Amino acid sequence: MPAYRPPRIAASEITPERFFLDRRSFLAAAGGLVLGGASVAHAAALKPSTSPYKVDETLTPEKDVTSYNNFYEFGTGKGDPAANSQAFKPTPWTVKVDGLVGKPREFGLEELLAFPLEERPYRMRCVEAWSMVIPWVGFPLASLLDKVEPLGSAKYIAFETVVRPEEMPGQSGYFQPLPWPYREGLRLDEARHPLTILAVGLYGKTLPNQNGAPIRLVVPWKYGFKGIKSIVRISLTETAPPCTWNLAAPDEYGFYANVNPAVDHPRWSQATENRIGEGGFFGSNRRDTLPFNGYADDVAGLYAGMDLRVNF
Ligand code: MTE
Numbered sequence: 001m002p003a004y005r006p007p008r009i010a011a012s013e014i015t016p017e018r019f020f021l022d023r024r025s026f027l028a029a030a031g032g033l034v035l036g037g038a039s040v041a042h043a044a045a046l047k048p049s050t051s052p053y054k055v056d057e058t059l060t061p062e063k064d065v066t067s068y069n070n071f072y073e074f075g076t077g078k079g080d081p082a083a084n085s086q087a088f089k090p091t092p093w094t095v096k097v098d099g100l101v102g103k104p105r106e107f108g109l110e111e112l113l114a115f116p117l118e119e120r121p122y123r124m125r126c127v128e129a130w131s132m133v134i135p136w137v138g139f140p141l142a143s144l145l146d147k148v149e150p151l152g153s154a155k156y157i158a159f160e161t162v163v164r165p166e167e168m169p170g171q172s173g174y175f176q177p178l179p180w181p182y183r184e185g186l187r188l189d190e191a192r193h194p195l196t197i198l199a200v201g202l203y204g205k206t207l208p209n210q211n212g213a214p215i216r217l218v219v220p221w222k223y224g225f226k227g228i229k230s231i232v233r234i235s236l237t238e239t240a241p242p243c244t245w246n247l248a249a250p251d252e253y254g255f256y257a258n259v260n261p262a263v264d265h266p267r268w269s270q271a272t273e274n275r276i277g278e279g280g281f282f283g284s285n286r287r288d289t290l291p292f293n294g295y296a297d298d299v300a301g302l303y304a305g306m307d308l309r310v311n312f
Contacts, residue, residue: 081210137201158241
Protein backbone atom coordinates (compact mmCIF):
# COMPACT_ATOMS: atom_id res chain seq x y z
CA MET A 1 0.00 0.00 0.00
CA PRO A 2 1.64 3.27 -1.06
CA ALA A 3 1.72 6.17 1.37
CA TYR A 4 -1.31 8.41 1.20
CA ARG A 5 -1.19 11.18 -1.34
CA PRO A 6 -4.09 13.59 -1.67
CA PRO A 7 -5.90 12.97 -4.96
CA ARG A 8 -5.33 15.53 -7.70
CA ILE A 9 -8.75 16.84 -8.57
CA ALA A 10 -9.30 19.96 -10.60
CA ALA A 11 -11.27 22.61 -8.73
CA SER A 12 -13.84 22.58 -11.53
CA GLU A 13 -14.46 18.95 -10.79
CA ILE A 14 -15.41 19.39 -7.19
CA THR A 15 -18.14 21.96 -7.61
CA PRO A 16 -21.53 20.77 -6.45
CA GLU A 17 -22.80 21.27 -10.03
CA ARG A 18 -20.80 18.26 -11.07
CA PHE A 19 -23.11 16.13 -8.98
CA PHE A 20 -26.28 18.02 -9.69
CA LEU A 21 -27.69 15.60 -12.22
CA ASP A 22 -26.55 12.62 -10.24
CA ARG A 23 -28.06 13.99 -7.05
CA ARG A 24 -31.32 14.74 -8.74
CA SER A 25 -31.55 11.30 -10.32
CA PHE A 26 -30.54 9.76 -7.00
CA LEU A 27 -33.21 11.58 -5.07
CA ALA A 28 -35.80 10.65 -7.65
CA ALA A 29 -34.64 7.06 -7.85
CA ALA A 30 -34.04 6.44 -4.19
CA GLY A 31 -37.39 7.99 -3.35
CA GLY A 32 -38.80 4.85 -4.86
CA LEU A 33 -41.09 3.82 -7.64
CA VAL A 34 -44.52 2.78 -6.57
CA LEU A 35 -45.09 -0.59 -8.17
CA GLY A 36 -48.25 -2.42 -7.19
CA GLY A 37 -48.32 -0.55 -3.90
CA ALA A 38 -44.75 -1.46 -2.93
CA SER A 39 -42.00 1.12 -2.90
CA VAL A 40 -38.91 -0.10 -4.75
CA ALA A 41 -35.63 1.74 -4.36
CA HIS A 42 -33.38 2.00 -7.41
CA ALA A 43 -29.70 2.76 -7.52
CA ALA A 44 -28.60 5.90 -9.33
CA ALA A 45 -25.23 6.48 -10.99
CA LEU A 46 -22.56 8.43 -9.12
CA LYS A 47 -19.47 9.91 -10.76
CA PRO A 48 -16.63 9.59 -8.26
CA SER A 49 -13.05 10.53 -9.04
CA THR A 50 -10.50 7.76 -8.56
CA SER A 51 -8.45 7.90 -5.39
CA PRO A 52 -4.82 6.92 -4.77
CA TYR A 53 -6.05 3.84 -2.90
CA LYS A 54 -5.63 0.67 -4.91
CA VAL A 55 -5.80 -3.01 -4.09
CA ASP A 56 -4.23 -5.44 -6.55
CA GLU A 57 -6.84 -8.06 -5.79
CA THR A 58 -9.93 -8.98 -7.75
CA LEU A 59 -13.07 -7.05 -6.84
CA THR A 60 -15.80 -9.19 -5.29
CA PRO A 61 -18.65 -9.53 -7.82
CA GLU A 62 -21.40 -6.96 -7.24
CA LYS A 63 -24.02 -9.67 -6.87
CA ASP A 64 -22.13 -11.11 -3.89
CA VAL A 65 -21.53 -7.68 -2.33
CA THR A 66 -25.26 -6.96 -2.47
CA SER A 67 -26.68 -10.37 -1.55
CA TYR A 68 -24.39 -11.67 1.24
CA ASN A 69 -24.82 -9.13 4.03
CA ASN A 70 -25.03 -8.49 7.75
CA PHE A 71 -27.71 -5.96 8.70
CA TYR A 72 -29.61 -7.30 11.69
CA GLU A 73 -32.30 -4.62 11.43
CA PHE A 74 -33.51 -6.70 8.45
CA GLY A 75 -32.88 -10.16 9.90
CA THR A 76 -29.93 -12.29 10.96
CA GLY A 77 -29.52 -14.43 7.81
CA LYS A 78 -27.02 -13.38 5.12
CA GLY A 79 -29.81 -13.15 2.53
CA ASP A 80 -32.27 -11.36 4.83
CA PRO A 81 -31.03 -7.77 4.24
CA ALA A 82 -31.49 -8.03 0.45
CA ALA A 83 -34.83 -9.81 0.82
CA ASN A 84 -36.33 -7.65 3.58
CA SER A 85 -35.06 -4.12 2.92
CA GLN A 86 -36.99 -3.19 -0.20
CA ALA A 87 -39.59 -1.13 1.72
CA PHE A 88 -36.89 0.88 3.50
CA LYS A 89 -36.86 4.55 2.45
CA PRO A 90 -33.37 6.11 2.30
CA THR A 91 -34.81 9.51 1.30
CA PRO A 92 -35.43 12.02 2.66
CA TRP A 93 -32.50 11.67 5.09
CA THR A 94 -30.59 13.82 7.53
CA VAL A 95 -27.54 13.15 9.69
CA LYS A 96 -27.37 15.08 12.96
CA VAL A 97 -23.85 15.95 14.15
CA ASP A 98 -23.64 17.11 17.76
CA GLY A 99 -21.80 16.74 21.06
CA LEU A 100 -18.39 18.36 21.59
CA VAL A 101 -18.34 20.47 18.43
CA GLY A 102 -18.28 24.21 17.89
CA LYS A 103 -20.92 24.09 15.17
CA PRO A 104 -23.51 21.34 15.79
CA ARG A 105 -25.89 20.91 12.83
CA GLU A 106 -27.81 18.60 10.58
CA PHE A 107 -26.65 17.58 7.10
CA GLY A 108 -29.24 16.78 4.45
CA LEU A 109 -28.54 14.03 1.96
CA GLU A 110 -28.04 16.50 -0.90
CA GLU A 111 -25.28 18.17 1.07
CA LEU A 112 -23.63 14.84 1.91
CA LEU A 113 -23.66 13.84 -1.77
CA ALA A 114 -22.04 17.18 -2.64
CA PHE A 115 -18.78 16.29 -0.85
CA PRO A 116 -16.13 15.39 -3.46
CA LEU A 117 -16.79 11.68 -3.96
CA GLU A 118 -13.96 9.20 -4.53
CA GLU A 119 -13.94 5.56 -5.56
CA ARG A 120 -12.16 3.55 -2.87
CA PRO A 121 -11.66 -0.15 -3.55
CA TYR A 122 -11.03 -1.58 -0.06
CA ARG A 123 -10.39 -5.04 1.35
CA MET A 124 -13.13 -5.77 3.88
CA ARG A 125 -12.83 -8.45 6.58
CA CYS A 126 -15.80 -9.63 8.63
CA VAL A 127 -15.27 -10.92 12.17
CA GLU A 128 -16.93 -14.13 10.95
CA ALA A 129 -13.77 -14.85 8.89
CA TRP A 130 -15.06 -14.01 5.42
CA SER A 131 -13.78 -11.17 3.27
CA MET A 132 -14.56 -9.17 0.15
CA VAL A 133 -12.97 -6.41 -1.96
CA ILE A 134 -15.56 -3.66 -2.43
CA PRO A 135 -15.27 -0.54 -4.63
CA TRP A 136 -16.92 1.95 -2.27
CA VAL A 137 -17.85 5.48 -3.30
CA GLY A 138 -17.56 8.01 -0.50
CA PHE A 139 -15.65 10.84 1.11
CA PRO A 140 -13.33 11.10 4.12
CA LEU A 141 -15.14 11.37 7.46
CA ALA A 142 -12.55 14.06 8.31
CA SER A 143 -14.11 16.36 5.67
CA LEU A 144 -17.43 16.26 7.50
CA LEU A 145 -15.76 16.72 10.91
CA ASP A 146 -13.97 19.83 9.65
CA LYS A 147 -17.36 21.46 8.99
CA VAL A 148 -18.52 21.09 12.61
CA GLU A 149 -15.24 22.12 14.27
CA PRO A 150 -14.61 19.49 16.99
CA LEU A 151 -13.64 20.99 20.37
CA GLY A 152 -10.30 20.19 22.01
CA SER A 153 -12.12 18.09 24.60
CA ALA A 154 -13.52 15.71 21.93
CA LYS A 155 -11.60 12.43 22.01
CA TYR A 156 -14.10 9.93 20.55
CA ILE A 157 -16.90 9.80 18.03
CA ALA A 158 -20.20 7.91 18.36
CA PHE A 159 -22.49 6.77 15.53
CA GLU A 160 -26.13 5.65 15.54
CA THR A 161 -28.26 3.82 12.97
CA VAL A 162 -31.87 4.80 12.30
CA VAL A 163 -34.67 3.12 14.28
CA ARG A 164 -37.69 2.41 12.06
CA PRO A 165 -39.54 -0.73 13.17
CA GLU A 166 -42.18 -0.13 10.50
CA GLU A 167 -39.55 -0.45 7.74
CA MET A 168 -37.05 -2.73 9.48
CA PRO A 169 -38.55 -6.13 10.32
CA GLY A 170 -35.64 -7.06 12.60
CA GLN A 171 -36.66 -4.18 14.88
CA SER A 172 -40.31 -5.16 15.11
CA GLY A 173 -40.49 -8.95 15.33
CA TYR A 174 -40.95 -11.07 18.42
CA PHE A 175 -37.23 -11.93 18.37
CA GLN A 176 -35.03 -8.82 18.71
CA PRO A 177 -31.46 -9.91 17.97
CA LEU A 178 -29.81 -6.71 19.29
CA PRO A 179 -30.77 -3.62 21.32
CA TRP A 180 -31.49 -0.66 19.02
CA PRO A 181 -30.23 1.66 17.77
CA TYR A 182 -27.13 -0.10 16.46
CA ARG A 183 -24.23 1.97 17.81
CA GLU A 184 -20.55 2.21 16.94
CA GLY A 185 -17.60 4.38 17.88
CA LEU A 186 -14.03 5.32 17.01
CA ARG A 187 -11.24 7.25 18.64
CA LEU A 188 -11.11 10.69 17.05
CA ASP A 189 -7.69 10.09 15.46
CA GLU A 190 -9.02 6.89 13.86
CA ALA A 191 -12.04 8.82 12.61
CA ARG A 192 -9.79 11.50 11.11
CA HIS A 193 -7.49 9.00 9.37
CA PRO A 194 -7.68 9.48 5.58
CA LEU A 195 -8.64 5.80 5.06
CA THR A 196 -11.85 6.27 7.11
CA ILE A 197 -14.75 7.18 4.85
CA LEU A 198 -18.47 7.71 4.87
CA ALA A 199 -19.69 5.65 1.91
CA VAL A 200 -22.71 6.68 -0.15
CA GLY A 201 -22.28 4.14 -2.95
CA LEU A 202 -20.57 1.05 -4.31
CA TYR A 203 -19.76 -0.09 -7.84
CA GLY A 204 -20.39 3.48 -9.06
CA LYS A 205 -23.99 3.59 -7.84
CA THR A 206 -25.82 4.72 -4.72
CA LEU A 207 -25.81 2.22 -1.87
CA PRO A 208 -28.42 -0.51 -2.00
CA ASN A 209 -30.56 -0.57 1.15
CA GLN A 210 -28.96 -3.85 2.29
CA ASN A 211 -25.48 -2.24 2.26
CA GLY A 212 -26.51 0.69 4.48
CA ALA A 213 -28.29 3.28 2.34
CA PRO A 214 -28.03 6.16 2.12
CA ILE A 215 -24.80 6.58 4.15
CA ARG A 216 -22.58 4.23 6.20
CA LEU A 217 -19.15 4.08 7.78
CA VAL A 218 -16.22 2.16 6.21
CA VAL A 219 -13.01 1.57 8.20
CA PRO A 220 -11.02 -0.98 6.18
CA TRP A 221 -8.46 -2.01 8.83
CA LYS A 222 -11.18 -3.01 11.32
CA TYR A 223 -13.62 -5.91 11.42
CA GLY A 224 -16.78 -5.26 9.43
CA PHE A 225 -19.08 -4.74 12.41
CA LYS A 226 -17.46 -1.32 12.99
CA GLY A 227 -18.92 -0.22 9.63
CA ILE A 228 -22.26 1.01 10.93
CA LYS A 229 -25.00 1.39 8.32
CA SER A 230 -27.79 3.91 7.65
CA ILE A 231 -26.33 6.53 10.02
CA VAL A 232 -28.61 9.25 11.44
CA ARG A 233 -26.47 10.67 14.23
CA ILE A 234 -22.78 11.36 14.85
CA SER A 235 -21.74 12.70 18.29
CA LEU A 236 -18.33 13.83 19.48
CA THR A 237 -17.61 12.68 23.04
CA GLU A 238 -14.92 12.84 25.71
CA THR A 239 -15.07 9.15 26.67
CA ALA A 240 -15.34 5.96 24.63
CA PRO A 241 -18.96 5.54 23.50
CA PRO A 242 -20.97 2.30 23.89
CA CYS A 243 -20.76 0.00 20.84
CA THR A 244 -23.41 -2.60 20.05
CA TRP A 245 -21.30 -5.77 19.68
CA ASN A 246 -18.89 -4.75 22.43
CA LEU A 247 -21.86 -4.34 24.80
CA ALA A 248 -23.51 -7.57 23.65
CA ALA A 249 -20.38 -9.74 24.06
CA PRO A 250 -17.39 -7.83 25.48
CA ASP A 251 -15.19 -10.95 25.59
CA GLU A 252 -15.70 -11.52 21.87
CA TYR A 253 -15.83 -8.03 20.34
CA GLY A 254 -13.55 -5.24 21.52
CA PHE A 255 -13.88 -1.49 21.08
CA TYR A 256 -10.90 -1.36 18.72
CA ALA A 257 -11.72 -4.43 16.61
CA ASN A 258 -8.58 -4.03 14.50
CA VAL A 259 -8.16 -6.98 12.15
CA ASN A 260 -5.54 -9.16 13.86
CA PRO A 261 -4.69 -12.69 12.71
CA ALA A 262 -2.81 -13.26 15.99
CA VAL A 263 -5.83 -12.69 18.24
CA ASP A 264 -8.43 -15.42 17.84
CA HIS A 265 -12.10 -14.95 18.49
CA PRO A 266 -12.88 -17.11 21.57
CA ARG A 267 -14.80 -19.53 19.34
CA TRP A 268 -12.76 -19.53 16.11
CA SER A 269 -9.41 -18.60 14.58
CA GLN A 270 -8.88 -15.25 12.86
CA ALA A 271 -5.70 -16.44 11.09
CA THR A 272 -7.33 -17.11 7.71
CA GLU A 273 -10.38 -15.93 5.80
CA ASN A 274 -12.78 -17.10 3.13
CA ARG A 275 -12.87 -14.69 0.15
CA ILE A 276 -16.52 -14.54 -0.93
CA GLY A 277 -17.13 -15.09 -4.66
CA GLU A 278 -13.76 -16.73 -5.37
CA GLY A 279 -12.53 -20.30 -5.50
CA GLY A 280 -15.19 -22.62 -6.72
CA PHE A 281 -14.75 -26.18 -7.84
CA PHE A 282 -10.98 -26.64 -7.90
CA GLY A 283 -9.63 -23.38 -6.58
CA SER A 284 -9.21 -22.49 -2.94
CA ASN A 285 -10.70 -19.26 -1.64
CA ARG A 286 -8.96 -19.50 1.72
CA ARG A 287 -6.24 -16.92 2.32
CA ASP A 288 -4.17 -15.64 5.23
CA THR A 289 -5.57 -12.69 7.12
CA LEU A 290 -3.15 -9.75 7.30
CA PRO A 291 -2.50 -7.55 10.34
CA PHE A 292 -4.75 -4.49 10.13
CA ASN A 293 -6.29 -6.21 7.09
CA GLY A 294 -3.27 -5.25 4.97
CA TYR A 295 -3.33 -1.57 5.97
CA ALA A 296 -0.61 -1.79 8.66
CA ASP A 297 1.74 0.63 6.87
CA ASP A 298 -0.98 3.26 7.02
CA VAL A 299 -2.47 2.75 10.46
CA ALA A 300 -0.19 0.76 12.80
CA GLY A 301 1.24 4.07 14.08
CA LEU A 302 -2.16 4.96 15.57
CA TYR A 303 -1.64 2.18 18.12
CA ALA A 304 2.05 2.62 18.99
CA GLY A 305 2.71 1.46 22.54
CA MET A 306 -0.65 -0.28 22.92
CA ASP A 307 -0.93 -3.99 23.67
CA LEU A 308 -3.28 -5.11 20.91
CA ARG A 309 -3.97 -8.43 22.63
CA VAL A 310 -5.55 -6.52 25.51
CA ASN A 311 -6.99 -3.74 23.34
CA PHE A 312 -8.54 -6.07 20.75
N1 MTE B 1 -24.84 -1.79 10.79
C1 MTE B 1 -26.07 -1.94 11.33
N2 MTE B 1 -26.82 -0.87 11.55
N3 MTE B 1 -26.58 -3.18 11.63
C2 MTE B 1 -25.84 -4.32 11.44
O1 MTE B 1 -26.32 -5.43 11.76
N4 MTE B 1 -23.70 -5.28 10.67
C3 MTE B 1 -22.24 -5.01 10.62
C4 MTE B 1 -21.92 -3.82 9.72
N5 MTE B 1 -22.83 -2.73 9.96
C5 MTE B 1 -24.52 -4.19 10.89
C6 MTE B 1 -24.07 -2.89 10.54
C7 MTE B 1 -21.47 -6.18 10.20
S1 MTE B 1 -21.34 -7.47 11.32
C8 MTE B 1 -20.83 -6.24 8.99
S2 MTE B 1 -19.77 -7.54 8.61
C9 MTE B 1 -21.02 -5.19 7.97
O2 MTE B 1 -22.01 -4.23 8.36
C10 MTE B 1 -21.48 -5.82 6.68
O3 MTE B 1 -21.56 -4.86 5.65
P1 MTE B 1 -22.02 -5.32 4.17
O4 MTE B 1 -23.27 -6.13 4.34
O5 MTE B 1 -22.24 -4.06 3.41
O6 MTE B 1 -20.89 -6.15 3.60
